[in-house]
Amino acid sequence: MFTPLAFASILPEILILIVGMLILIIEPFWKEEKRRNVGWLAAGGLFAAMIVSLIVGRPGEPLPTFGGMIRFDWLGFFLKMLFMFAAAATALLMMDHERLAARGEAYLLLLASLIGMNLMAVSADLIMLFLAIETASIPLYVLAGFMLGDKRSTEAGFKYFLFGILATTIMLYGFSLVFGFSGTTDIYRLAEMFKVGEIAPLTAFGVLALIFVGIGFKVTFTPFHFWVPDVYEGSPTPVAGFLSTASKAAGYAVLLRLFFVAFPGSNLSVAWTTALVVFAAASMLVGNLLALPQMNIKRLLAYSSIAHTGYTLIGVAAFTQFGAASVVFYLAAYILTNLLAFGVAMAFSKATGLEDLRDYAGMSRRSPWLGLMMLTAFLSLAGIPPFGGFIAKVIVFAAGIQAGYVWLVVFAVVMSVVGAYYYLNALKFVYLYRMPNQDEENHPIPLSRPYAIALIALTIGVILIGTVFAPWFQWSNAGALNLF
Amino acid sequence: MNFPVLSVITFTPLVAALILLMIPADRKNETRAVAAASAAFTLALSLWVYFTYDQTLGGYQLVERYDWLPALGISLSLGVDGISAPLVLLTGVVMFTGVLISWGDERPHVMAGIQDRPREFFAFLFVLAWGVFGVFVSLDLFMLFFFYEIAVFPMYLLIVIWGWNVTREYAAMKLTLYLLLGSVIALVGALAMLIVQYQNTGVLTFDMLAMESAGFSQQFQIIWFLPVFLGFAILGGLWPFHNWSPDGHVAAPTAVSMFHAGVLMKLGAFAALRVGIMLLPEGAKHWSWLIMLFAGVAVVYGAYIAFVQTDFKYMVGFSSVSHMGLVMLGFSTLNRDGLLGSGMQMFSHGAMTALFFAVVGMIYDRAHTRQIPELGGMSKIMPFAAVGFIIGGLVSMGMPLFSGFVAEFPIFMGVWQVNWLVAVICSISIIITAAYIMRIVRQVFFGDVPERFEGHLTDITILDKTALVTLCFFMVIIGLYPKFMAPIVQTGVDNILRLLGGS
Numbered sequence: 011m012f013t014p015l016a017f018a019s020i021l022p023e024i025l026i027l028i029v030g031m032l033i034l035i036i037e038p039f040w041k042e043e044k045r046r047n048v049g050w051l052a053a054g055g056l057f058a059a060m061i062v063s064l065i066v067g068r069p070g071e072p073l074p075t076f077g078g079m080i081r082f083d084w085l086g087f088f089l090k091m092l093f094m095f096a097a098a099a100t101a102l103l104m105m106d107h108e109r110l111a112a113r114g115e116a117y118l119l120l121l122a123s124l125i126g127m128n129l130m131a132v133s134a135d136l137i138m139l140f141l142a143i144e145t146a147s148i149p150l151y152v153l154a155g156f157m158l159g160d161k162r163s164t165e166a167g168f169k170y171f172l173f174g175i176l177a178t179t180i181m182l183y184g185f186s187l188v189f190g191f192s193g194t195t196d197i198y199r200l201a202e203m204f205k206v207g208e209i210a211p212l213t214a215f216g217v218l219a220l221i222f223v224g225i226g227f228k229v230t231f232t233p234f235h236f237w238v239p240d241v242y243e244g245s246p247t248p249v250a251g252f253l254s255t256a257s258k259a260a261g262y263a264v265l266l267r268l269f270f271v272a273f274p275g276s277n278l279s280v281a282w283t284t285a286l287v288v289f290a291a292a293s294m295l296v297g298n299l300l301a302l303p304q305m306n307i308k309r310l311l312a313y314s315s316i317a318h319t320g321y322t323l324i325g326v327a328a329f330t331q332f333g334a335a336s337v338v339f340y341l342a343a344y345i346l347t348n349l350l351a352f353g354v355a356m357a358f359s360k361a362t363g364l365e366d367l368r369d370y371a372g373m374s375r376r377s378p379w380l381g382l383m384m385l386t387a388f389l390s391l392a393g394i395p396p397f398g399g400f401i402a403k404v405i406v407f408a409a410g411i412q413a414g415y416v417w418l419v420v421f422a423v424v425m426s427v428v429g430a431y432y433y434l435n436a437l438k439f440v441y442l443y444r445m446p447n448q449d450e451e452n453h454p455i456p457l458s459r460p461y462a463i464a465l466i467a468l469t470i471g472v473i474l475i476g477t478v479f480a481p482w483f484q485w486s487n488a489g490a491l492n493l494f
Numbered sequence: 495m496n497f498p499v500l501s502v503i504t505f506t507p508l509v510a511a512l513i514l515l516m517i518p519a520d521r522k523n524e525t526r527a528v529a530a531a532s533a534a535f536t537l538a539l540s541l542w543v544y545f546t547y548d549q550t551l552g553g554y555q556l557v558e559r560y561d562w563l564p565a566l567g568i569s570l571s572l573g574v575d576g577i578s579a580p581l582v583l584l585t586g587v588v589m590f591t592g593v594l595i596s597w598g599d600e601r602p603h604v605m606a607g608i609q610d611r612p613r614e615f616f617a618f619l620f621v622l623a624w625g626v627f628g629v630f631v632s633l634d635l636f637m638l639f640f641f642y643e644i645a646v647f648p649m650y651l652l653i654v655i656w657g658w659n660v661t662r663e664y665a666a667m668k669l670t671l672y673l674l675l676g677s678v679i680a681l682v683g684a685l686a687m688l689i690v691q692y693q694n695t696g697v698l699t700f701d702m703l704a705m706e707s708a709g710f711s712q713q714f715q716i717i718w719f720l721p722v723f724l725g726f727a728i729l730g731g732l733w734p735f736h737n738w739s740p741d742g743h744v745a746a747p748t749a750v751s752m753f754h755a756g757v758l759m760k761l762g763a764f765a766a767l768r769v770g771i772m773l774l775p776e777g778a779k780h781w782s783w784l785i786m787l788f789a790g791v792a793v794v795y796g797a798y799i800a801f802v803q804t805d806f807k808y809m810v811g812f813s814s815v816s817h818m819g820l821v822m823l824g825f826s827t828l829n830r831d832g833l834l835g836s837g838m839q840m841f842s843h844g845a846m847t848a849l850f851f852a853v854v855g856m857i858y859d860r861a862h863t864r865q866i867p868e869l870g871g872m873s874k875i876m877p878f879a880a881v882g883f884i885i886g887g888l889v890s891m892g893m894p895l896f897s898g899f900v901a902e903f904p905i906f907m908g909v910w911q912v913n914w915l916v917a918v919i920c921s922i923s924i925i926i927t928a929a930y931i932m933r934i935v936r937q938v939f940f941g942d943v944p945e946r947f948e949g950h951l952t953d954i955t956i957l958d959k960t961a962l963v964t965l966c967f968f969m970v971i972i973g974l975y976p977k978f979m980a981p982i983v984q985t986g987v988d989n990i991l992r993l994l995g996g997s
Contacts, residue, residue, distance in 0.1 A: 374614075375611075378519065378614070382515075385651075389647060392647075394643050394644075394646075394647045395640045395641075395643050395644050396640070396644060400640070400643060401640075404636070404639070404681070404685070405566070407681070407682065407685055408566075408685045408688065408689070411682065411685045411686055411689050412689045416682070416686065419682055419685070420679070420682055423675075423678035423679065423681065423682055424675070424678075426674075426678060427671055427674050427675045427678060430670065430671065430674050431667065431671060434650055434667065434670060435667070437650075437651070438654055438663065441651055441654065441655050442654050442655055442663070479562075479563055480561075480562060480563040480564070480565070483563055483565055483566065484565060487565060
C-alpha cells in the first residue's frame with residue numbers, strides 16, 4: 011500500500027505534520043518573549059515543505075492512491091502549493107499579532123487546518139472528503155475565537171462554529187443519502203453511475219442540494235454568506251485573511267472535483283449550471299452592493315470576497331475545461347491579492363490598533379510603501395492591470411462567454427465597476443485625506459521583519475501573476491485537464 | 495534583429511516610474527530632473543519612431559512579437575501603422591511638455607506646478623504614459639485592453655490627489671467609473687470576438703491582424719459593433735457619454751488635463767477605430783448613421799456649451815468635446831477624406847488642447863481664478879502664453895496655415911460626400927468656435943489688468959516657454975507643410991479602406 015507514489019501523494023501533509031510536531035516539541039522550551047519565533051519555524055518549515063514537494067512530490071498521470079481515497083493529480087498539487095503558501099504568509103502575519111504571536115498552539119492549529127485543506131483538494135471519496143473538511147474547519151473555529159475575553163472574537167468563533175456545524179451536518183446527511191442510493195462513496199464510481207442513469211436525476215438533484223449547502227458555506231456564495239462579515243470582523247486579522255483565501259479555495263477544490271467529475275454528460279448538469287449561474291449573479295449583487303457602505307476594512311473585504319466568489323462561480327458554471335482552468339487561475343490570483351489586503355490591514359492595525367477606513371487617512375504619507383502595497387491589493391481586487399486580478403477576471407469572463415453566458419458576464423462586468431467604486435474610495439482615504447493635524451511624518455507605520463517579508467512576497471506575487479501569467483495559466487490548465 | 499524601439503518606448507515610462515519611486519521623497523528637484531530626462535528620452539524615441547516609419551511601404555512597421563500566453567493566443571505584439579505613428583509622437587510631445595509644465599515655480603509667492611509629493615505624481619503620470627504608449631502600439635487585442643486599463647486607473651489618483659480641491663473627488667470617481675464601464679463593456683465584445691473567431695478558424699488568438707480575417711458574420715458584427723465602439727468612444731468623449739470629460743478636465747491638475755485631453759481622448763478614439771471599425775467593418779457600415787448623429791451633436795452642442803461657459807477651463811473642456819466630435823464625425827464617414835481628416839485631427843487637437851490646458855494652468859496658478867470676466871490683460875504679464883494661446887486658438891478655429899485647417903477641411907469634405915446637410919449643420923461649430931476663442935482672447939489676454947492682480951503676477955518660467963514652443967512648433971509645421979503628416983496618415987487610411995471593402 012505504501013508505494014513511493016502513494017507516499018508522494020501525501021508528502022506535503024507528512025512534511026506539514028513534521029513541522030507541527032517540531033513546533034510542539036520546541037515551543038515549551040522557549041521563553042515567553044521568544045515564543046513568537048515559532049512563526050519563523052512554521053513559515054520556514056512550510057516553505058521548505060513546498061520546495062521538497064515541488065522537487066520530489068510532483069504528480070504525473072492522475073492516479074488514485076490509498077484505495078481510491080486520494081487522487082494524486084495536478085489540480086490537487088497546484089492547489090496544495092497555494093494553500094501552503096497562504097499558510098506560510100499567514101504564519102508570518104501572526105507573528106506580531108498581540109494575542110496570537112506568542113502562542114505556539116495558534117500556529118499548530120493553522121497547520122492542522124492546512125492539512126485538512128490539502129486533503130480536501132485531493133479527496134476522491136466522500137468519507138475522506140468529510141474527514142478533510144472537518145480537519146480543516148475545527149481548528150479554524152478555535153482560531154476565529156482565539157482572543158479570549160474579546161467579545162467580538164468570541165462572537166466570531168461561536169458564530170462560525172454554529173453556522174459551520176449546521177452546514178456540515180446537512181452536507182453529511184447528503185453524503186449518507188448518496189451512499190444509500192448508490193452503494194458507493196467513490197466520486198469517480200458515482201460519476202459512472204450518473205452517466206448511465208442508475209440514479210434517478212430528481213433524487214440526485216435533491217441529494218446534491220444538501221451537499222451544496224456545505225460547500226456553499228465554505229466558499230461563501232449567497233445565500234450562505236451571512237456569517238462572513240461578522241466572522242471576518244471579529245477574528246484575528248491574519249485568521250480572517252486565511253479564512254477568506256485558503257479556506258474558500260479549498261471549498262472550490264471540492265466544488266470542482268464533485269461537480270466536474272460527477273456530472274459531465276449527465277442531464278443533471280443543466281440543472282446545476284443554472285443553479286450556479288443564479289448563485290453567481292446573487293453573490294456578485296449582494297457582495298458588491300453591501301460592500302458599498304462599509305467603513306470597517308475587514309467588513310469591506312468580507313463583502314468584497316463574497317463578490318469575488320460570484321465571479322469565480324462563472325467559471326464553474328461554464329462547465330468546461332477552460333472554465334475549470336479559469337477558476338483555478340482566479341483562485342491563485344485571489345489568494346495572493348486578498349492575503350495582501352488582509353496583510354496590509356494587519357500591519358496597519360498592529361501599528362495603530364485601528365480598523366476603520368477613516369483612520370487610514372494619510373496612510374500613504376505615513377508609510378509610502380505600505381500605501382503602494384494597499385494600492386496593489388485593492389487595484390488587483392478591482393481587476394485593474396498590471397495586477398493579477400485583471401487577467402484572472404478576463405479569463406473567467408472568457409470562459410463564461412465561451413459557454414454562452416453573455417448576459418451573466420455583462421452583469422459581472424457592471425458589478426465589477428460597482429466594485430471599483432468602493433476599492434477606489436478606500437484608496438482615497440489612503441492617498442488623499444490627511445490626519446487631523448496634518449503631521450503624518452510624526453506617525454510612521456513601522457513594518458517588522460516578518461511583515462515586510464510576507465507583504466513584499468505577496469506584492470511581487472500579485473504583480474507576477476498579472477504580468478507573467480503564462481506559467482500560472484499552464485499549471486491551472488494542467489489541473490483542469492485532470493478533471494476531464 | 496533591429497533595435498526593439500517600440501518595446502523600449504513603451505516600457506521606458508514604467509522603468510522611469512520605478513526609478514522615481516526609489517528617490518527619497520524630499521529630493522524634489524532631483525525627482526523632477528529624472529522625470530524630465532526620461533520624458534526627453536521618450537520624446538526622442540517617439541520622434542525616431544515617427545521618422546523611421548516608411549510611408550512608401552505603409553502597413554504595420556517596426557513589428558515585434560513575443561509569445562506571452564500561447565495557450566490563449568496572447569502575445570506581446572507591437573507595431574505602428576499610419577494612424578498610430580503620429581499618435582506615438584503626440585504622446586511623446588505631451589509627456590515631455592507635461593513634465594516641464596509640472597516643474598512649476600517653487601518661489602513661495604508663486605507656487606505654480608506640482609509642489610506636493612512630486613515623486614508620486616510623476617510616477618503615476620508615467621504609469622499612465624506607459625499604458626498610453628502600450629495601447630497605441632499593441633497589435634494584440636488582449637494587450638490593448640491590458641494597456642488601456644493601465645491608462646485609465648492612474649487618472650483617478652492623479653486627479654483625486656493633485657486636482658482642484660473643489661470637485662476633484664466627485665470628478666475623479668465619475669471619470670473612472672465611466673471609463674471602466676466603457677472598457678469592460680468593450681471587453682465583453684472583444685471576448686465574444688475571440689470565441690467566435692476560435693469557432694470560425696480553429697485558431698485561438700488575440701492577434702488583431704488575424705482577427706481581421708476571422709470572418710465574423712454580418713449579424714455578429716451588427717450586434718457587437720455598438721458595445722465595442724461606444725465602449726471605447728466613451729473615452730473619446732462622444733456625446734451623449736461625454737459628461738465625465740469636462741468635469742474631469744477641470745478637476746485635474748494641469749499636466750494631467752493635458753494628458754487627458756491631449757492623449758487619453760485619442761486613446762478612446764483610436765481604440766474605437768482599431769477594434770470597432772477595423773475588426774467589425776460590416777457593423778461599422780450598418781451603424782455609421784448613428785455614430786454620425788452622435789458625433790454631429792457633439793460637434794455643435796459641445797461648441798455651443800463651450801461658448802456659454804464662464805470658467806476658462808470648462809470652456810476648453812467643452813471645446814475638446816466638440817473637437818473630438820469632429821474626429822468621430824470623420825470616422826463615421828468611412829471614406830478616404832473623412833478618415834484622413836480624423837487621423838490628422840487627432841494629432842492636431844492633441845497638441846492644441848494640451849497647449850490650451852497648459853496656458854489655463856499657468857494663468858490659474860498665478861491668478862487663482864479661472865473666471866473669464868475676472869481676468870484681463872494677461873498678454874502684458876505673460877506675453878509668451880498669450881501668443882501660444884492665440885496660435886492654439888487659430889488652430890482651433892481651423893484657420894488655414896495651421897494644423898486645424900489641414901485636419902478639419904478633409905473631415906467636412908468627407909461628410910459632404912455622405913450627407914451634405916450634416917456637413918452644413920456641423921460647420922456652424924466653426925463659427926461658434928471662432929466666437930468663443932476670440933471672446934477669450936479679448937477678455938483674458940487683452941484689455942486692462944484688473945487692479946487686484948497689478949504688480950504681483952509673475953511671468954511664466956523658461957520651462958513653460960519651452961513647452962509652449964514645442965507644442966506650437968508642431969501645429970505650425972503641419973499647417974505650413976501638411977506633407978509632414980498627411981502621407982503617413984494616408985497609408986493608415988488605405989489599410990482601413992481595404993478592410994471596409996475598398997470603397
